[in-house]
Amino acid sequence: MKYYIIFGPPGAGKGTQSSLLVEKYKLKHISTGHLLREEIEKMSEVGIIAKGLIEKGSFVDDSIVLEMIRKVICEADPSVMGFIFDGFPRTISQAKAFDQLLQFHKKRSVNAVLSLEVDDSLIVERINKRAEIEGRRDDSSIETILCRIQTYHKKTEPLIVYYKERGKYFPIKGDLPVEDIFKNICQIMESIKNE
Numbered sequence: 134m135k136y137y138i139i140f141g142p143p144g145a146g147k148g149t150q151s152s153l154l155v156e157k158y159k160l161k162h163i164s165t166g167h168l169l170r171e172e173i174e175k176m177s178e179v180g181i182i183a184k185g186l187i188e189k190g191s192f193v194d195d196s197i198v199l200e201m202i203r204k205v206i207c208e209a210d211p212s213v214m215g216f217i218f219d220g221f222p223r224t225i226s227q228a229k230a231f232d233q234l235l236q237f238h239k240k241r242s243v244n245a246v247l248s249l250e251v252d253d254s255l256i257v258e259r260i261n262k263r264a265e266i267e268g269r270r271d272d273s274s275i276e277t278i279l280c281r282i283q284t285y286h287k288k289t290e291p292l293i294v295y296y297k298e299r300g301k302y303f304p305i306k307g308d309l310p311v312e313d314i315f316k317n318i319c320q321i322m323e324s325i326k327n328e
């Protein structure tokens with residue numbers, strides 16, 4: 134079982150590239166943002182807590198997110214070749230907890246962090262476009278978008294050093310056409326497939 138992370142700021146194209154990866158490499162895509170939006174739709178206890186936080190651009194508590202991830206890992210269908218985590222881990226504390234979880238339950242570790250590098254100006258443009266298509270509430274105001282970008286720089290970007298130090302970090306230019314980005318990701322996937 135392989136454990137990949139697709140990494141990058143909000144609106145970097147993680148979801149788009151994940152869909153392509155799922156098809157080509159028979160992976161299961163786990164987007165914590167998507168799982169949380171499902172909980173909101175169901176109006177579950179978790180969804181009610183998450184709604185307010187997501188709509189103002191804050192992170193949901195680690196305990197909630199980690200429980201969702203623990204379930205995914207422990208209940209994995211053995212026919213799945215691996216996972217692509219999208220939107221997780223988002224903080225150093227989540228990354229450390231993730232390492233422990235993989236080690237404890239599966240005697241494994243993260244295989245690679247595929248990082249889409251995109252400038253802030255392009256992120257805003259892309260999220261505005263996504264807002265028109267998907268109608269997500271957290272994409273609808275510029276204040277919320279800017280808050281998420283700021284939070285990304287402050288809390289999520291430190292993960293770059295964390296994974297670089299562990300030799301797991303693979304940067305990819307994110308401002309190219311979708312197919313070109315995917316081609317570059319596939320090259321990386323081929324180069325690390327036996328690790």
Ligand code: ADP
Pocket residue numbers: 142143144145164165166167169186187190191192193194195198219220221222223227271281
């Ligand atoms: P984006 O494209 O902005 O990265 P996501 O769908 O990944 O969107 O996440 C949407 C929101 O869900 C985040 O802004 C955050 O509030 C919440 N969220 C998603 N993943 C996590 C996580 N790992 N930890 C905390 N909050 C999360």
